[in-house]
Amino acid sequence: MKIATYNVNSINARIENLVEWLNKTQPDVVLLQEIKTEFNSFPFFDLQTIGYEAKILGQKSYNGVAILSRHKINVVREGLPDFEDENARYLEADIKINGVDYRVASIYLPNGNPPYNNPDDEIKWFYKLKWMDAFYNHAKKLLELQKPVILGGDFNVIMSDFDVYDPEAFRKNALFRPEVIQRLRAVSYLGYYDAFRSLNQKDNGYTYWDYGGAALQSDNGMRIDYLWLNALAFDLLENCMVDITPRKAQKPSDHTALTAVLK
Numbered sequence: 001m002k003i004a005t006y007n008v009n010s011i012n013a014r015i016e017n018l019v020e021w022l023n024k025t026q027p028d029v030v031l032l033q034e035i036k037t038e039f040n041s042f043p044f045f046d047l048q049t050i051g052y053e054a055k056i057l058g059q060k061s062y063n064g065v066a067i068l069s070r071h072k073i074n075v076v077r078e079g080l081p082d083f084e085d086e087n088a089r090y091l092e093a094d095i096k097i098n099g100v101d102y103r104v105a106s107i108y109l110p111n112g113n114p115p116y117n118n119p120d121d122e123i124k125w126f127y128k129l130k131w132m133d134a135f136y137n138h139a140k141k142l143l144e145l146q147k148p149v150i151l152g153g154d155f156n157v158i159m160s161d162f163d164v165y166d167p168e169a170f171r172k173n174a175l176f177r178p179e180v181i182q183r184l185r186a187v188s189y190l191g192y193y194d195a196f197r198s199l200n201q202k203d204n205g206y207t208y209w210d211y212g213g214a215a216l217q218s219d220n221g222m223r224i225d226y227l228w229l230n231a232l233a234f235d236l237l238e239n240c241m242v243d244i245t246p247r248k249a250q251k252p253s254d255h256t257a258l259t260a261v262l263k
Helices: 011-025 044-048 123-142 178-190 195-199
Strands: 002-007 029-033 053-057 065-069 073-078 090-097 100-108 149-154 225-229 237-243 257-262
Touching: 002 011, 002 100, 002 149, 002 225, 011 044, 011 257, 029 149, 044 053, 053 073, 053 090, 065 073, 065 090, 065 100, 123 149, 123 178, 195 225, 195 237, 195 257, 225 257
Parallel strands: 002 029, 029 100, 100 149
Antiparallel strands: 002 257, 029 065, 053 065, 073 090, 090 100, 149 225, 237 257
């Protein structure tokens, strides 16, 4: 089973690139973030013509998550439990592939940085922390399931100095502050495995490069997209790699795809 996570940064703006990549790589499941569209504007037909069912939790112009699959998708949750959120950031589903029942979730964790015109505004920062606390509580409950669980998406967290091109420049950034690192590390302590870093200790694994400043050409990136696997899923893990192809395409997202293969 091949599963990928990909922050597409507006699916309607990238649909040609996405379709080309899907046809080439043929993942079973794709977790999308920042689709930036509501239900009526989502390109369901384009994806159906190449064999993908889609379930979405959309939002006009901002946020939004989706799950694509070549197999039937049964949505089990929209949004985190016990957490009121007007933003579309969490979609969870069951998918059966080759006789194995998987629980998967597409996640777009809040950025947390203040608006550029009001650097002292901490509303988004505290929202991020509360969101992560709710996510931790739900991730803990998901461990009770007797099935492989895969939590993937754009987590907007840089876990270590090795995961960003210039650590000192990001020390005070909401993606790299100790409070968010501790919260995501706590999820791993529950019993979730970082699929990429578990298999790749020497590669930086960057999944995001800014559009400006020749960031991609200089490899000035960061690793903020993850696939977190419970023990049952991790036991099946064969490979996990960053696929930079979508980032090099014409009119790309500023993220690229992270793909795992489970036996």
